[in-house]
Amino acid sequence: MVDMCSLWYHLYMSFKKRFYYKGIEVNSFGIPVFSNDKKSCVKTKNRKRNFYYITFSSPFKENDSKNLIVMYDIPHNQRKERDWFRRHLVKFGYIMIQKSVWVGPSPLPKSFLDYLKEIKIGENFKTFKLAKSYIKK
Numbered sequence: 212m213v214d215m216c217s218l219w220y221h222l223y224m225s226f227k228k229r230f231y232y233k234g235i236e237v238n239s240f241g242i243p244v245f246s247n248d249k250k251s252c253v254k255t256k257n258r259k260r261n262f263y264y265i266t267f268s269s270p271f272k273e274n275d276s277k278n279l280i281v282m283y284d285i286p287h288n289q290r291k292e293r294d295w296f297r298r299h300l301v302k303f304g305y306i307m308i309q310k311s312v313w314v315g316p317s318p319l320p321k322s323f324l325d326y327l328k329e330i331k332i333g334e335n336f337k338t339f340k341l342a343k344s345y346i347k348k
Contacts, residue, residue: 267323269303271316276344277306279317283336292332299323306347314345 230237236244281300285293300307305315317340327333 265326267299267302267320267326270320271304273304275304275316277304277314277316278341278344279315279319280308280339280341281305281313281315281319281336282339283311283332285311285332285335289332289335292330296327296332296336306345314341 230239230241232241232243238244283293283296285296300313300315303315303319305313307313317338319338324333327336
């Protein structure tokens, strides 16, 4: 004999309407529905898990003269390295003039420059020493 509970459940599931918003199943109120039996949509295969843990502390004081221009052109496929580089420029007290042009105190620490070469962005930037310190207007 067929179990009546499972029969009603299968009948209910066949008539249940499913709503989707941006590829995610939502209920009739638009709230995402998560079930534990489905696999996660997050890509885990071949995912690069190497993050750049090395952080450098700033050797500069807050009011040091800003007399070094850093210009870089780091390609989009090295986006993680580029973001790491920008975060460290901010940490060192650099000011963004344009997206890839920064001005700040000099000189950049030797260990920082060595690490840039190690992660293969050392050849993607140039530094220029200013005759006068930069004054933000």
